[in-house]
Amino acid sequence: MIIGLEEYLALGALLFSLGFYIALSKKNAVGVLMGVELMLNAVNLTLIAFSRFSTSDITLSTQVFVIFIIAVAAAEVAVGLALILVVYRNRQTINVDRTTLLKG
Amino acid sequence: MSSFGFHLAFWLLAAMTVGGASMIIVSRNLIHAVIYLVISMLGVAGLYLTLSADFIAVVQVLIYVGAISVLMLFAIMLTPRAERNNTETSLKLPAAAVMVLILTATVFVALDTDWGAVRQAALADQARLIGQSLIREYVLPFEIGAVLLTAALVGAIALARHDDEDAAIHAQSLQAEADGTAEDVALLTDPPLVEVEADAGAGEDGGS
Secondary structure (H helix, E strand, C coil), rough: CCEEEEHHHHHHHHHHCCCHHHHEEEHHHHHHHHHHHHCCCCHHHHHHHHCCCCCCCCHHHHHHHHHHHHHHHCCCCCCHHHHHHHHHHCCCCCEECCCCCCCC | CCCHHHHHHHHHHHHHHHHHHHHHHHCEHHHHHHHHHHHHHHHHHHHHCCCCCCHHHHHHHHHHHHHHHHHHHHHHHHCCCCCCECCCCCCCCHCCCCCCHHHHHHHHHHHHHHCCCCCCCCCCCCCHHHHHHHHHHCCHHHHHHHHHHHHHHHHHHHHHHHHHHHHHHHHHHHHHHHCCCCHHHHHHHHHHHHHHHHHHHHHHHCCC
């Protein structure tokens, strides 16, 4: 069995769905962020796999694109964790089930 | 590329990545979950290496394993009175159903499609080429990314700082400077120290 594009794509899909489950189901806000990070990683892995196995030469532009995704993900985590700290300071919890200020 | 070493590396790294991600779901302690996230990210970095993307692998280790995980640990440590458990909400079952749907659909498409893929030659001298293209054809996105990172940094600091306490301490220090007495300075430093000790004690109780 030769390891080709399909194996990497299946692995990326598995990682993405695990991250999706974590982001939707975790009670702790930091856990939700972890799920989002896993999903971003899965997308990056899929992009790099496509660039490696494509029919045209897109390796360089894909790698630059992935670097931009990583930079935006880092900014997102910094702001997300600051938001978690603010929620904690106001409500003494980071449980996403208990932040129900907007619940009707 | 079908050598035994490559197969071994791919399957070990895949097991590491998926195992780490699954252990985030299973583990009940949030700090352990961050450690499993680090393991999963390291596995992804290794997979980048098997795809001959060396520079991306190094960036992955530096940013995800080095910076983001430490940032998450900081966020956990700075919320000492919050619960440390990592259990699921009531959305658990619908989330699992949607997860299985996404997984089956994407894996089916990935395996069923004829991608017509050929393995490209690995890019030689990647770091230099990426750096050059970042300041040539991608210079505008590069600058926008720099502005975005600065804005995110300023926004995170503005959100996370204690406005009231800082203002009070600032006013006190101005008052102390105006009076010029040593007593006021001593009074100024005492309350924050007591508060820090109380926080540390609460953190230890919550952790154990």
